[in-house]
Amino acid sequence: MIIDCHGHYTTAPRQHEGWRSEQIEAHKAGKPSPPRPRITDDEIRESIANGQLKVQRERGTDLTIFSPRAAGMGHHLGDAATSEAWASACNELIHRVCSLFPKNFIGVAMLPQSARVSPRNCLREIDRCVGEYGFVGVNLNPDPSGGHWQDPPLSDRYWYPVYEKMAEHDIPAMIHVSAACNPAYHTTGSHYLNGDTVGFNQLMTSSVFKDFPTIKFVIPHGGGAVPYHWGRFRGLAQDAKLGLLSDLMLNNIFFDTCVYHLPGQELLAKVIPAENILFASEMIGAVRGIDPETGHHYDDTKRYIDQLPLSAEEKGKIFESNARRVYGRLSRIIEEQSAKAI
Numbered sequence: 500m501i502i503d504c505h506g507h508y509t510t511a512p513r514q515h516e517g518w519r520s521e522q523i524e525a526h527k528a529g530k531p532s533p534p535r536p537r538i539t540d541d542e543i544r545e546s547i548a549n550g551q552l553k554v555q556r557e558r559g560t561d562l563t564i565f566s567p568r569a570a571g572m573g574h575h576l577g578d579a580a581t582s583e584a585w586a587s588a589c590n591e592l593i594h595r596v597c598s599l600f601p602k603n604f605i606g607v608a609m610l611p612q613s614a615r616v617s618p619r620n621c622l623r624e625i626d627r628c629v630g631e632y633g634f635v636g637v638n639l640n641p642d643p644s645g646g647h648w649q650d651p652p653l654s655d656r657y658w659y660p661v662y663e664k665m666a667e668h669d670i671p672a673m674i675h676v677s678a679a680c681n682p683a684y685h686t687t688g689s690h691y692l693n694g695d696t697v698g699f700n701q702l703m704t705s706s707v708f709k710d711f712p713t714i715k716f717v718i719p720h721g722g723g724a725v726p727y728h729w730g731r732f733r734g735l736a737q738d739a740k741l742g743l744l745s746d747l748m749l750n751n752i753f754f755d756t757c758v759y760h761l762p763g764q765e766l767l768a769k770v771i772p773a774e775n776i777l778f779a780s781e782m783i784g785a786v787r788g789i790d791p792e793t794g795h796h797y798d799d800t801k802r803y804i805d806q807l808p809l810s811a812e813e814k815g816k817i818f819e820s821n822a823r824r825v826y827g828r829l830s831r832i833i834e835e836q837s838a839k840a841i
């Protein structure tokens with residue numbers, strides 16, 4: 500089985516994002532939110548069958564761990580109440596996709612975060628998504644201000660209520676920022692990769708893994724700058740007398756393969772042990788074009804991994820067994836959802 504651990508519902512029916520715009524406009528005007536739009540099962544089916552499902556089939560992957568559109572989370576917009584209503588609507592839609600296509604999609608939750616609001620307000624939504632929807636993870640935004648970095652670092656006890664919940668449910672968090680509202684950043688070009696790198700560095704210099712030995716984080720987009728600068732981080736850990744970086748991080752930190760060229764994948768696989776790499780493409784997402792150098796989509800990441808000089812056993816870890824290990828509930832939910840599909 501080939502499990503893509505990083506996909507977003509970027510093709511949701513138009514009225515879903517339309518409602519979000521109306522909700523934020525109403526909030527600005529001090530008015531109540533409009534009623535949620537009607538979205539039919541057929542509209543959802545069409546958006547997936549012609550989108551992510553089609554790409555899965557074309558590329559020979561089996562299952563996508565699926566979450567709401569990341570740039571659409573917009574935790575810097577509105578307030579805690581608008582974030583709560585929006586996260587609830589987005590997660591419900593993911594649950595509907597997973598119910599309609601139980602063999603192909605398993606859910607991950609976006610959280611109702613809001614800049615400078617304690618992440619304690621996310622706990623109820625985590626319980627709901629794990630308990631009612633069978634979701635297997637969350638996306639945690641280390642910068643709900645959208646590029647102004649106004650919240651404490653991930654090392655701070657501010658985040659511990661979320662970590663306690665992750666440990667309780669045995670669910671990992673993907674560290675994933677949303678859209679940038681700071682014009683210095685391009686959302687998917689610099690803000691995403693910066694979020695990945697910042698998140699890793701904050702956790703590296705923290706006691707989070709001493710306090711939560713079983714907790715797991717996925718750093719998306721190939722780990723941002725981390726694998727390329729592994730020597731720098733090793734040296735920083737050594738200078739700070741934190742011990743070996745591999746001992747410090749590799750029980751708890753995993754890197755996905757959303758790297759859109761072969762040399763980048765080669766470097767990732769050379770620097771990071773196969774046990775810590777999870778297959779992912781982030782399709783249909785940030786980069787949708789075809790690479791003229793290869794004639795294939797940039798985000799067709801399976802092609803790069805197929806070409807890596809790794810053993811079949813190592814590739815099996817990257818494509819399947821690491822995901823089952825990192826997402827502790829995944830194997831059970833695969834069985835439950837497959838039973839529903841029969």
Ligand SMILES: [Zn+2]
Nearest residue numbers: 507569675781
């Ligand atoms: Zn993403």
